[in-house]
Amino acid sequence: MKFHNYLLKQAEPILNDIYQSSFVKGIGFNNLSQQQRDYYVAQDSYYTDEFSHLFDLTITKLTTEQQSTQPQTLDETVAHDALLASPNMLNIPPDDHNLAYLDHMKTEIMSGDATNAMLALLPCTESYHLIGKRYLNTTAHNTYSPWLEYYTSSAYQDFTQWSWQVIDAQIPDWQKLPVNDQKRYLNTYLTSYQFELSFWEHAAQQ
Numbered sequence: 001m002k003f004h005n006y007l008l009k010q011a012e013p014i015l016n017d018i019y020q021s022s023f024v025k026g027i028g029f030n031n032l033s034q035q036q037r038d039y040y041v042a043q044d045s046y047y048t049d050e051f052s053h054l055f056d057l058t059i060t061k062l063t064t065e066q067q068s069t070q071p072q073t074l075d076e077t078v079a080h081d082a083l084l085a086s087p088n089m090l091n092i093p094p095d096d097h098n099l100a101y102l103d104h105m106k107t108e109i110m111s112g113d114a115t116n117a118m119l120a121l122l123p124c125t126e127s128y129h130l131i132g133k134r135y136l137n138t139t140a141h142n143t144y145s146p147w148l149e150y151y152t153s154s155a156y157q158d159f160t161q162w163s164w165q166v167i168d169a170q171i172p173d174w175q176k177l178p179v180n181d182q183k184r185y186l187n188t189y190l191t192s193y194q195f196e197l198s199f200w201e202h203a204a205q206q
């Protein structure tokens with residue numbers, strides 16, 4: 001089993017909660033209010049802007065070989081547009097859970113090694129791809145299909161696979177990691193997953 005498969009197995013309970021969270025089901029089954037979409041798109045526009053800076057920071061920690069295979073970076077505007085937010089979203093400031101998530105990633109990127117940095121970012125990339133795969137084509141005439149299509153597109157899939165490959169290459173023998181390193185990596189990764197769940201839960205509560 002590769003390192004990313006081991007990690008994903010540890011995240012399975014949180015990922016199942018994400019799949020079952022009412023906002024994610026709302027995307028899958030075409031059932032979201034205007035207020036929920038405005039809130040989510042406002043939060044996520046802020047998040048993805050910051051994420052691209054955090055990604056650039058992480059890239060500087062990788063080898064030149066890893067950097068050279070990096071797929072083109074993604075512009076998630078298409079995904080946001082698919083949720084048809086109203087201009088009211090411009091009045092919604094970034095919420096505390098969002099800032100705390102970004103803070104967590106930044107701290108782990110700055111204070112840890114390249115693997116720790118990649119693991120802070122991985123739940124973001126990976127969970128959206130898995131959500132897309134899970135709910136694509138579950139509902140006929142789904143208004144939000146372009147959102148699901150974006151996160152299952154070949155460009156997004158390439159990006160997810162590149163992340164997995166980098167992590168697996170960095171830690172080919174994860175069973176042999178010193179216990180403390182294994183704990184730190186797992187904690188960095190699962191904390192990001194917990195923030196992903198919380199991001200969806202806050203959006204549903206609107």
Ligand SMILES: Cc1ncc(CO)c(N)n1
Pocket residue numbers: 044047048076123124125128196199
């Ligand atoms: C909160 C969050 N996590 C992950 C992604 C996927 O890029 C996103 N757009 N927003």
